[in-house]
Structures are given as C-alpha cells and as structure tokens.
Amino acid sequence: MSILVYIEHADGAVKKTSLEALSYAKALAEKEGKEVTAVALGTIDQGALAKAGSAGAAKVLQVEDDKLNAGIIQAHANVVAQAFEKVGADTLVLAKSSLGDAVAARLTIKLNAGLVSNVVALPETDGGYKVKRSIYTGKAFAYSEITTANKILAVKKNAVALKVDGADAPVEKLEVTLSDSDFAAKITSTDKATDEISLPEADIIVSGGRGMKGPENWNLIEDLAKAMGAATGCSKPVSDSGWRPHHEHVGQTGVKVAPSLYVAVGISGAIQHLAGVNASKYIVVINKDPEAPFFKAADYGIVGDAFEVLPKLTEAVKAIK
Amino acid sequence: MKILVCITHVPDTTSKIQFTDNNTQFDKTGVQFIIGPYDDYALARAVELRDQTSGSLTVLNVGEAETEPTLRKALAIGADEAIRVNAFPSDSLFVANQIAHYAKEGGYDLILMGRESIDFNGGMVHGMVAEMLGMPSISPVMKLDLEGETAKLAREIEGGKEYLEVNLPFVAGCQEPIAEWKIPNMRGIMSARTKPLNVVEAVSEDAATKTISYELPPAKGAVKLIDKDNVEELVQLLQNEAKVL
Ligand SMILES: Cc1cc2nc3c(=O)[nH]c(=O)nc-3n(C[C@H](O)[C@H](O)[C@H](O)COP(=O)(O)OP(=O)(O)OC[C@H]3O[C@@H](n4cnc5c(N)ncnc54)[C@H](O)[C@@H]3O)c2cc1C
Numbered sequence: 001m002s003i004l005v006y007i008e009h010a011d012g013a014v015k016k017t018s019l020e021a022l023s024y025a026k027a028l029a030e031k032e033g034k035e036v037t038a039v040a041l042g043t044i045d046q047g048a049l050a051k052a053g054s055a056g057a058a059k060v061l062q063v064e065d066d067k068l069n070a071g072i073i074q075a076h077a078n079v080v081a082q083a084f085e086k087v088g089a090d091t092l093v094l095a096k097s098s099l100g101d102a103v104a105a106r107l108t109i110k111l112n113a114g115l116v117s118n119v120v121a122l123p124e125t126d127g128g129y130k131v132k133r134s135i136y137t138g139k140a141f142a143y144s145e146i147t148t149a150n151k152i153l154a155v156k157k158n159a160v161a162l163k164v165d166g167a168d169a170p171v172e173k174l175e176v177t178l179s180d181s182d183f184a185a186k187i188t189s190t191d192k193a194t195d196e197i198s199l200p201e202a203d204i205i206v207s208g209g210r211g212m213k214g215p216e217n218w219n220l221i222e223d224l225a226k227a228m229g230a231a232t233g234c235s236k237p238v239s240d241s242g243w244r245p246h247h248e249h250v251g252q253t254g255v256k257v258a259p260s261l262y263v264a265v266g267i268s269g270a271i272q273h274l275a276g277v278n279a280s281k282y283i284v285v286i287n288k289d290p291e292a293p294f295f296k297a298a299d300y301g302i303v304g305d306a307f308e309v310l311p312k313l314t315e316a317v318k319a320i321k
Numbered sequence: 322m323k324i325l326v327c328i329t330h331v332p333d334t335t336s337k338i339q340f341t342d343n344n345t346q347f348d349k350t351g352v353q354f355i356i357g358p359y360d361d362y363a364l365a366r367a368v369e370l371r372d373q374t375s376g377s378l379t380v381l382n383v384g385e386a387e388t389e390p391t392l393r394k395a396l397a398i399g400a401d402e403a404i405r406v407n408a409f410p411s412d413s414l415f416v417a418n419q420i421a422h423y424a425k426e427g428g429y430d431l432i433l434m435g436r437e438s439i440d441f442n443g444g445m446v447h448g449m450v451a452e453m454l455g456m457p458s459i460s461p462v463m464k465l466d467l468e469g470e471t472a473k474l475a476r477e478i479e480g481g482k483e484y485l486e487v488n489l490p491f492v493a494g495c496q497e498p499i500a501e502w503k504i505p506n507m508r509g510i511m512s513a514r515t516k517p518l519n520v521v522e523a524v525s526e527d528a529a530t531k532t533i534s535y536e537l538p539p540a541k542g543a544v545k546l547i548d549k550d551n552v553e554e555l556v557q558l559l560q561n562e563a564k565v566l
Contacts (some may be wrong), residue, residue: 010479071478073448073458086553098436098444100476100533102460102494103446108414114529115413116445130533135441140442144412149467184457185487188473192481200479204565228566246463246498247481252334252439253358253497271335273397275439282563284555285544295544300558304549316556320566 002035003028004089006080007052007060008071008099011135012045016162016201017095019055021106021155023163025093026056028122034091037061039083039174041076042069046171053169055162061087061174067183070190071099075182077106077242082176084111092129096154097200100160104152134159137252137275157200158258186287199248202231205280207250209235209273211266211287215243220310221265227317235267251276266306269294286310322376322467325427327420327434327446329357329410330388330489331399340535347535356391358452359435363493365500366465368399374467377401379427383410383419383439389518396513397505403516411531413441417449418526421534424454431472436461436494442446451492459485460494487522 003025007018025036039056040049042065049060061222063079080103084092094100096118108115121132122140128145134156135142157195199205206225208218218232225232232248239249250257252272258279265286267273274297277283285298288305295301332338332352339348356364364380371378380400382388385407392403406419424432432451437444444460451458463482464475467489474485477496505513547555559566 002434025552031345038554070483072453073460077448077452097479100463101437101444102448102458105413105417105445106452108445108449108529109452115443115445116530117441117445128533131381132536133441135535136332136338137439137442139538140340141538142532143534143536144532147527185459185485186489187483187485190478190481191484192478198479221511247477247479261559261563282559282565284559295546297541298544299542299563300555301544301546302549302552303546309549309552313552315565318523318551319553320556320560 002087002089002094003091004080004084004087005022005036005038005057006094006100006103007038007040007049008095008097008299009040009044010198012048014052015095017097017157019038019091020157020160020162021095022052022055022057024122024155024160026163028091028093031122037087037089038169039063039080039269041079042066049171052169054164054166056166056167060169060171062171063174063176070187072183072185072187073099073102073106074184075178076103078178078182080177081107081110083174086174090150092152094154096156100154104154108152111150111152112148113152114146114148115152116144116146117154118156119153119254120156134279137256142265150175153165156258156279159280171253197231198257199231199233199250201256202211202257203259204228204230205257205259206230206263206265207233207235207267208238209267210237212238218243220306224310224314224317225264227314229319230263235273264294265310267290267294269297322370322375322431322434323427323429324367324371324376324378324431325424325429326360326364326380326400327432328360328364328380328382328391329391329435329438329440330354330382330384330391331357331438331440334358338537340537341566344535352517354391356394357435357438359437361502362497363433363435363495364395364398364400365503366495368503369500370467371399379404380454381406381420381423383408383416385409392518393513394505396401396516397459397509397516398503399509401516402458403518405518406523412528413445414449414530415526415528417446417496420446421450421453421524422524423521424450431489431500432492436496447492447494454492457487457491458493459487459491461496462493465495465499488495499505499543531548
C-alpha cells in the first residue's frame with residue numbers, strides 16, 4: 001500500500017506547505033509500513049520536483065500537461081484520482097489550501113474516502129482511525145474518526161515539522177486521460193503580484209491596521225518587512241478602505257496565516273482579526289493603547305506610537321542581519 | 322434563473338468556545354448563532370443576481386429545528402423560500418449529500434455557498450456537491466457576474482486573483498468582496514414571516530467521519546512587554562529566545 005501526496009508548486013518550486021504534507025506522509029508511512037508517492041501536475045523543472053524526495057517521497061509522478069499548470073479544480077481532482085488508483089494508494093495527504101480543499105472535496109466522492117481537514121497531528125490508530133483537527137478557526141481541536149477504507153488528510157500549515165533529510169526522488173511521467181469537461185471552467189487571466197512573498201506561505205508577516213492612518217505611511221511597514229524578509233498583511237478596514245490590496249487582508253474573513261512570527265502594528269486585535277492569526281508561533285504587537293486586546297494574544301509587545309517605534313525597530317533588525 | 326444558496330448556522334465569530342459532557346458536546350450556553358459570514362456574502366450576491374434576472378432564490382440549511390431563525394433571517398435578507406433538511410449536520414459529506422440530493426431535481430442554474438463554515442472550517446461542501454452533481458466548482462470566488470449562460474468570475478489565489486469563465490450551472494464557494502452584506506430591513510423582516518419555510522426529511526446517507534471529542538488549546542502565557550525606547554531588546558528576544566529572526 002502507499003500514501004499519495006498531492007503537491008502544489010509555485011514559480012518552479014514545491015510549496016513549503018506541500019513539503020510539510022510530505023513530511024507528515026513520511027511519518028505516517030513509517031508508522032503504517034507504507035511508501036510515499038508524490039504527484040505533481042503541470043510543467044515543472046525536474047530538479048525542483050526531485051526535491052520532494054528530501055521531504056519524504058520515494059518517487060514523484062509528474063503529469064506533464066500545460067493545461068494543468070493552472071489550478072482547474074475538476075481536472076486536478078480527476079488526475080489525482082487516476083494517480084491514486086495507479087499506485088494502489090489508500091490514503092491521500094495534501095496541504096490545506098484553497099486549491100487543495102477544492103480538489104480534496106471532489107476526491108472524497110471519486111475515491112469514496114472519508115476526509116479530515118485542518119489536520120494537526122498523526123492519526124491515533126488503536127481502536128479506530130482518529131485524527132486531530134483544528135476547528136473554530138483555531139479556537140479548539142476535535143478528534144474525528146474516519147470510518148472508510150480510503151482516507152484523505154488535509155494538513156494544516158505549520159502543524160508538522162518539516163523534515164528535509166532524504167535524497168532526491170526519481171521523477172516518472174504519468175499518463176492520464178482527461179476530457180474537455182474537466183476544463184469546463186476556463187482561466188482567462190491572472191493578476192498576481194509576482195515580487196511579493198505570498199502571505200499564506202510566509203514565515204514572517206508584518207501587518208498594519210487602521211493605526212497606520214493611511215496608505216502613505218505603509219513604507220514604514222514595508223521597510224520593516226524588508227529588513228525581516230517578511231510578507232506584508234493588513235486588517236480588514238485597511239483593505240476595505242483600499243489602502244492595501246484585498247489579498248493582504250488577514251483574519252476570519254480574509255487570509256488565515258500561520259507564520260513563525262506575526263508582527264501586528266496599529267491593529268486592535270478584534271476577535272475576527274485574531275481568528276486569522278492565532279496559529280502563528282510568535283506574535284509581536286506594537287500599539288499605542290496598552291489596553292488593546294491584541295496584547296492578550298501576543299508573546300511580545302511594545303506600547304508605543306508606531307510612527308516612532310517602526311523606524312527604530314527596522315534599524316535594529318538591519319543591525320543584526 | 323434559479324439560484325440555490327446553502328447557509329450554515331454557526332456560533333457568532335466572537336463566541337467563546339467551550340465543551341461539556343467530558344468534552345464531547347459543544348456548549349451552546351450564551352452562544353449567539355448567525356448565518357456563516359462567508360455564506361452571508363453568497364446570499365448577498367444571490368439577492369442581487371435574482372433581482373437582475375427576475376429569477377428565484379432558495380436558501381437551504383441542513384440542521385435541526387433550532388436553525389429556523391437563521392433561515393428566517395435569510396428570508397428577511399431577500400430569499401424567496403427556505404428549505405430546512407431536518408438532520409444534525411454530522412460531517413461535510415453528509416451535508417453535501419443532503420444538498421446534492423435536494424438540488425438534483427431542482428434544476429438550479431447556480432448553487433452558491435460560503436467558501437467554508439466557521440465552525441469546522443472544512444471548505445469542502447461546495448466541491449463535494451459539485452462532484453456529486455457533475456458540475457464545475459470554483460472557490461474562493463470574490464466576483465461573479467452573469468452574461469447570459471456564461472459567468473465571469475474572479476477567485477482569490479495566493480498573492481492575487483485569477484479570472485475565469487464558466488457556463489451555467491456550477492457551484493461556487495464565495496467570499497468577500499463578492500457583495501456587501503445585506504442587513505434585513507423592516508419590510509424584509511415582515512415579509513419573511515409569510516414566506517415559505519419547508520422542512521424536508523433527510524435522505525439516509527452515511528457520514529464518512531464522526532467526531533468523538535473536543536479539546537481546547539492550552540492557555541496563552543502573559544505578554545512580555547518591552548520598553549519602546551529599547552527596541553533592540555525585542556530584536557534580541559526574537560533572535561535568541563524565540564529564534565525566529
Ligand atoms: C463577521 C466579521 C468578520 C470580520 N473579519 C475580519 C477579518 O478577517 N480581519 C480583520 O482584520 N477584521 C475583521 N473584521 C473587523 C474587525 O472586527 C475589526 O473591525 C478590525 O479588525 C479592526 O481593524 P484595526 O485593528 O486595523 O482597526 P481599529 O479597530 O481602528 O484599531 C486600530 C488600532 O491601532 C491603534 N493605533 C492607532 N494609532 C496608532 C499609532 N500611531 N501607533 C500604534 N498604534 C496605533 C489603536 O490603539 C487601535 O488599537 C470582521 C468583522 C466582522 C463583524
């Protein structure tokens with residue numbers, strides 16, 4: 001038996017979240033005496049794909065078809081289902097992401113599989129197959145039992161430690177059949193800020209709120225982010241007012257992030273904002289109001305005016321780099 | 322144009338989450354239930370599209386009798402009729418089965434729902450329903466316009482947006498800023514009382530997972546405050562204590 005891992009890639013590199021999913025699958029495979037196979041869709045550099053080996057894949061199946069470069073959900077689900085059958089897998093592991101979710105959902109039906117999303121730990125298998133998942137936007141956990149033979153596990157970002165110890169994996173081409181109906185949804189164009197670090201993937205995020213007073217002050221956020229090698233985010237009112245693009249909006253109704261470090265500047269810490277960041281490993285809060293609720297969720301805090309603190313902090317970070 | 326919007330009945334975003342019965346039951350004490358925030362976006366856009374195309378708009382929830390006020394609210398916002406599939410929504414597959422079963426006969430041009438529920442955060446139901454009905458699914462959708470039988474959409478991808486075209490019918494998981502939430506007005510609230518809210522029995526389809534117990538995360542330690550005139554100390558802590566720089 002084997003465990004199949006659906007891996008996503010961006011700009012020629014396997015995504016970090018997919019490498020985490022591979023590390024998770026590898027640990028699961030060791031526990032269950034199985035082998036890990038990765039499946040990658042679209043044209044992508046072989047060398048980059050081989051790296052999946054170091055995170056735990058024994059081999060990588062590549063379905064090399066330009067049409068799969070874009071994340072057309074139906075087509076991806078159909079390809080992964082065929083790969084699952086071909087390798088004789090009984091478990092599919094993937095990283096929780098908006099594409100991953102959508103693909104996994106269709107696969108539950110195609111594979112007759114029980115699915116658990118937002119997985120944060122390896123399954124407990126004595127007396128049933130019990131998986132720990134994060135629920136209520138990080139406010140609690142649930143233990144869910146999967147009762148079907150085939151299983152799908154969508155792993156939450158940063159929930160498992162990344163292992164990079166293996167060798168490169170061999171990459172094999174996989175032939176699959178796809179029909180026109182798999183491409184019923186057509187992507188007409190993409191509008192992507194290519195020079196930015198993607199928010200859901202970022203390891204450090206510097207985020208600004210209404211306390212930054214206006215878009216003209218965002219250079220202070222950007223300077224700190226640059227010094228830290230971080231992505232930038234914002235609170236909802238900031239993107240609602242058009243100070244920042246919508247895809248930077250973090251929170252309950254925006255992007256959910258789980259970086260190692262989240263720096264929140266001039267953000268009050270409303271519960272809806274916290275819902276998007278409470279999976280961060282460390283939180284730093286800079287706010288002039290000592291009563292700001294965000295301090296309760298923070299590991300480190302500075303009570304002070306962002307306009308005074310940020311330039312100093314940026315210099316101090318530069319000094320150690 | 323026939324539109325179906327599926328809504329969840331979830332604890333308000335500010336609710337304190339607690340469990341009872343030895344961590345096996347969600348504690349509803351003092352919890353206010355609302356239409357899922359993402360579902361609210363789907364509903365708001367559906368009301369606009371219904372008004373533009375003079376079609377019909379049905380809302381559906383899989384839930385027990387306690388979810389009826391949530392459905393009434395959706396009627397007050399502008400849905401024409403509400404359906405409650407009378408069952409406890411035990412897992413995403415079960416819910417998707419009920420929706421697909423109901424929608425199969427309905428001839429809906431558009432099935433909209435939120436990108437995910439804010440209780441179990443699965444983000445799975447739209448994809449499952451689409452697969453069961455053999456339709457395309459698109460998520461998370463932040464813009465949806467109709468031009469005849471074709472829909473033009475934008476969906477969020479990491480670091481930006483992607484524009485798509487798809488023919489009706491299809492299923493979409495929606496999010497902001499597809500439309501501004503609609504707040505029910507007095508007329509809406511009055512008319513909601515007389516609009517149909519039909520209860521249908523669940524089809525017995527097994528769930529594929531069952532939730533056994535819950536757990537709360539450990540309490541967070543107190544924040545370490547650093548003087549604003551000593552930002553170097555923060556950098557030291559981040560570098561040497563947290564080891565994140
Ligand atoms: C259903 C629902 C979903 C929502 N989803 C989200 C979401 O996903 N994400 C989100 O962010 N919000 C969300 N919100 C909104 C949320 O409730 C808050 O309104 C929002 O997070 C507040 O943003 P803010 O902290 O930037 O602004 P404010 O509440 O205005 O706070 C600004 C903060 O900046 C501080 N400040 C001001 N000047 C300075 C200065 N010079 N230096 C330092 N600090 C300063 C103030 O002390 C204050 O704490 C949602 C709301 C609802 C009802």
